[in-house]
Amino acid sequence: MKLKHIGLIGIAASVLVGELPVAPATAEGAMVAARSGEDLDRVTFKDGRVIIGKILTDTGSTITIEAHMKVGSIRNIVTTTYDMRDIAQIERGVVDSSEGLDDGSRKDDEVEDAGPIVVPGGRNRIDLDLPDGTTSYLYVEFTGEFGRDITRTPIRRFLDEAKRYQPDVIVIKIDCEYSFQGVEKEDFDPTGAGNAFNQLETVRELQTILVDDVRDDPEWEKKPRLVFWVKKALGGIAFLPFVAKDVYFHEDGRHGGIGYLEYIFGQTGDEVVREKQYSLRLKRAEGLAIKGGHDYHLIRAMAYVRHRLATKIEGGKVVLFEGIAEGPGETQITDDGGQTIGSRDDPRDIIRYKGDDVLTLDADLAKTLGFSRGTVNRLDDLIFDMGHSRTHYLIESRANGILERWSNEVDRAEQNFRRVFQDFATLRQDGDDYKARTKYRGTQIRLLREMKSILDRYGEALNPREISGDPTMWDVEISVMIDQIQQMQRLDRPDRGR
């Protein structure tokens, strides 16, 4: 739904090409634009239209975009505001203004022949044209809060970007906050099972995008090797590195924060039901480790206090087992929190990362236990360890920018949601006649729809604490409220039948 044309300025084509390189419209009549020197945004509508241009404002419920439209020989600069509900996807800064163009000095005819920048559903594949034997790397950092900054939409966006380059290796550095819905925990605190296992389903879903979708998507002509580089993976994000075989650690790396699973329900209900709940959570998590080719005892030791993890050497290799280290060469990694041996970790141990009730991996332990391939502090070191120091190519992609932009979008969405809700709550009726009431209700509905639009786009990431309620709850409430306002308006009609 087009809301409003803010400006429509006809400009001679020759002037446009000089100042603002213009790519041709697609066969579908899509609008395209380019501002010299700036990366452009791509907006895909639910009806298939695609617009390339520069997003000027984004309220969360509407966007205003400056685009250039070419119909036949007529070109116009069009600044238009669109309703988010009509938009399927917004990709910011994903279109290089020079793509398909030289320097803006092209003649019109040359521009026409340059081919469309945007092909709906296409991928803007970039051929790296690397010498044989070169291994291409794409690097991205997962930062911020898992479940907010790292959710399915930004991961899909970054993978779409990655797919354009068809890298041989994707390295994901995990350096996330140890927090849930904005509430941070201390890094040394291993008791994160409650929130972490609430996010396990999110990890199970996300890993299908990173692993299964890439495996099954024919547009990934060569399947990239996925490498996690762990600096801080505490809490729910801790489950994610397990799905890749190749894991490296930063020397300050910490991995865990999912411990004390068997205490998350306290004394609520019957013991057998609590045990059932622990069991299903643990085994679903173990499944991710098995999928990645790791020993699932690591997950068990990270989660359960009662689990005693020990190692022994067999055939020159470290083997994990559950039990008490007694024999020669056996080492106790975690005890059972004082239930059988050892003692419950005390605060002095915990704050020094020396607790052994549950497992928190650091770089050395991760290497010792065979989980980490190595400890590296620089990407170059990782690439060196992978054996490609002389034969690699590091792709300069926009992957990190994509994730950063998502975080900014979520911040803005929350701010906008609160603002719109505040506007709704403080809205006053100006006058008491039918016209005033109609205007008042119309504004109420518009504000509610703005809130709904924000929920539709960012519901997966919004912090319930920031928007005074769960997005799903809001969704229902808004729908009911709109219905009620519409009916009140209907009943208020002066001409309604009696």
Added chain:
Amino acid sequence: MKLTRTIRNLMIAGVTGLMVLASPNGAMAEDTLHLKDGRVLEGTIVKEGDGYIFFKYSIGSIEKTELFPSGDIDKLVRDEPADAGTPGVDSDPSEPTTDLNSPDSDDDVTKIAILNFGAPSDWHGEVGNTVGIQINAQAWRDAAPMLEADGVDVVVVRINSGGGYLLELEKFHEVFEEEYKPRFRTVTWIESAISAAAMSPWVLEEMYFLPEGNIGACTGWSGNLQAVAGFQLEVVLLQMERASDKAGRDHKIMRAMQIQEPLSVDIDEATGRVTWRQDEDGEHVLNPAGEVYTMNAVEGVLTKFASGVASTPEELAEVLGYTEYEFAGKKATDFIDENMRITDRFEKRLNEVFRKYGFAIQLAQGQPRGSKERGAQVARAKRFLAQIRRWVQSNPNFVLLYGMNDEWFREQEEFLKDLVRTQ
């Protein structure tokens, strides 16, 4: 009422079972199955498929039917009617007539249908996966003829669910026993089968896992983590013992998944034979005492509970033993998926539509009888009611769970009619 019906069904099932055990079987042919683990079983071949047989045999007074993959069979000696061959002559699985290792020996391309028993994780939570709501036996019963019409040979029940209502267990057992097992080679492929999602397909013999797969945690509960206990617990335990029998599975496995019983196994190094134990004394302890068991894929393979592990449909087809196959049954798979979506909408939007329905009634009541507006609001209410009725029809369990039976709808319709009466 629910419990009474369940007990009655179990009693009927028990009587039927006795009748079967008491029936003369002298007329039945006696085949002899020599297994690679050294066991020799005498009984009858119930069904033969590509790469497997179902073999019925007795242990004491207990009769059981078990699936044996061809890989486990050393020799099969048939006691065939005279006109079908010479009785007592050893047959070998590698011979063309009984070639269990060559699924495609009939030159037909095997048609495999994969049906979602719960939305897979790559649906990203689009729909819920509760047994009894999104996953309901009626839809699966309705899908069976579609599969048959498509000429499907193999049905894969791809499971991803965190459980649901116990009321659905028996219905699923019946549907799989009556509609699926006689018609198709029916196997599970497990992403996550928790609680009712593990118990419902438990009657199926062949279990395959995704690498991340898990099955178990079958403790019944309600409210604030209150366990099903006493008489009702015994009923469910018995129910699952019967399901285990139907699948030829040791009772101890499910028992450890339902209550805090230990589980361990001994595995014979020479034969590979697995012996299940309800204690912690076995060679491999799977579930310590006091815990409730959920099995992962590694344990599934170790104990031969799992017939195999596969990451993709193609890998699964290969593990199932097929080299020439096609994925089929689109009508049924679409039907099941759509049923999940419809029932999901009901669950998620019932509250919203019900509130709109109530508000329309409230507004109607506030208008004078005979007024146009009163009629308009009643018309709105009728539309909401029709919406609710369509959803309820998508899953008969909604009648039980929400009390929205025909009588309730009739009452509502009468109430709405009364609202628009002028007098």
